[in-house]
Amino acid sequence: VHSVLEASAFLPQQYRTIYTSDDVTSSALFMAKAAKKKKKKPSGGGGLKGFGSPVSKDSSGAMSNIELDRSVDALAFYDFLESNDAGDNLKRCGLGFFPLENGMKLRGVVALKTIKKGDVIIRIPYELAANLGQEGADPTIPAQAFLKDYCDVLGDSPGEGDMARKSYYKMLPPYRGDDCLGSTDFFSDETLEALQSPTIVEETLKRRDLTKLRFERDIESEDSPDFPTWIDGTPVTVDHLQWAVWLITSRVLTVQGAESDNKSYRLLIPFLDMCNHDRSSPHILTGRAAPGRELKVVAGATVKEGEQINICYGGGQAGNDRFLQDYGFLDTGVDGKAYTMVAQQLLGKRRMVEGVSAGKLLSKADQDRTLDSLRSTAIEADKKLLEDTDDPALKTSINYRLGVKQALSKFIVLQ
Ligand SMILES: C[S@@+](CC[C@H](N)C(=O)[O-])C[C@H]1O[C@@H](n2cnc3c(N)ncnc32)[C@H](O)[C@@H]1O
Helix, strand or coil: CCCCCCCCCECCCCCCCCCCCCCCCCCCCCCCCCCCCCCCCCCCCCCCCCCCCCCCCCCCCCCCCCEECCCHHHHHHHHHHHCCCCCCHHHHEEEEEEECCCCCEEEEEEECCCECCCCEEEEEEHHHCEEEEECCCCCHHHHHHHHHHHHHHHCCCCCCCCHHHHHHHCCCCCCCCHHHHHCHHHCCHHHHHCCCCHHHHHHHHHHHHHHHHHHHHHHHCCCCCCCCCCCCCCCCCHHHHHHHHHHHHHHCEEEECCCCCCCEEEEECCCHHHCCECCCCCCEEEECCCCCCEEEEECCCCECCCCECCECHHHHCCCHHHHHHHHCCCCCHHHHHHHHHHHHHHCCCCCECCCCCECCCCCHHHHHHHHHHHCCCCHHHHHHHHHCCCCHHHHHHHHHHHHHHHHHCCCCCCC
């Protein structure tokens, strides 16, 4: 379904996937505009692990918004990369916090120097990735494998987990953290209803059921006596598994194995998984899931110092229905293309990417009931409601239906 760059061995898949080389503009979504003026060298104390003022440069404003992550956990993570043959990455880029429109900050990867088109930006040895098994449609399987390892590694009585991963796992968005709350998996019934999308509601409920079944069968059951406790020593709950499912759908990349291996694997790739999404990112993901190989982001355009290193999720084929369910945010880039895709799906002009109808057109019945649901409030009323709403998840829901209606109105008269 997805278009993929031939050179890339990453497969476009139902999880967070990759890249299309169609758009070749280099805009970093949330970066302060890079100044044209030539910048001075950073004054002492800079660098990823230094203690001076982060990456402040000069009065031109370049990078002045970008605070580098030098938390204790980040420093331990940088050490982990350095001691595992991945320290060169930190000469080119680091982790930073990028301001969002809503005033919050989003962690992401920032270039610490100019990187030329065609050069490697990020390079992670396969051995550093957590291989969560072969590709498949059910995210609860890798989620269960990940949760076990996470509890083993970060718990009080470590079991079989790979302790070297400790500093990486500590950098993952925490259980009950804000990051996951934008995903439909964590929406209340009211917020789900507000989407005016019966198929998304059904898929979300189905995924929750699947998570519950997986929990009962593979975690709670007497057949799984060895499943570790949660990191604070209390029993693992279905909510922990739900969080792990979100980590999978939002961060895992599906990558082809060696040339001799016909399989693809779901990998959590430290550092590379900290790249945020930008539909217009020109960068290329490449690599193989096999010992001795590497997983890379290659510059599709020259990157300036201070720019955010974004990649395009979902092979450029994912619309906002997927962004909402799998990643927990809405893609507003490239003239609302991610909404246009949903509108086209609802009009039977574009195939579904995932879910029950994956690879097919949405059935006429599903098209009709979604359009009916969207007709229940007008665009103007949604805008007004948005102004009166403080709850971030509800705002996301209303923004979603509003964006879909605006995109639909390019094709049909909705009301
Ligand atoms: C693969 S992770 C990217 C790194 C992540 N920001 C971090 O700090 O670990 C994907 C998650 O990052 C966030 N994210 C990525 N791109 C975003 C964007 N353009 N706008 C808002 N949130 C984004 C969402 O929470 C998403 O589920």
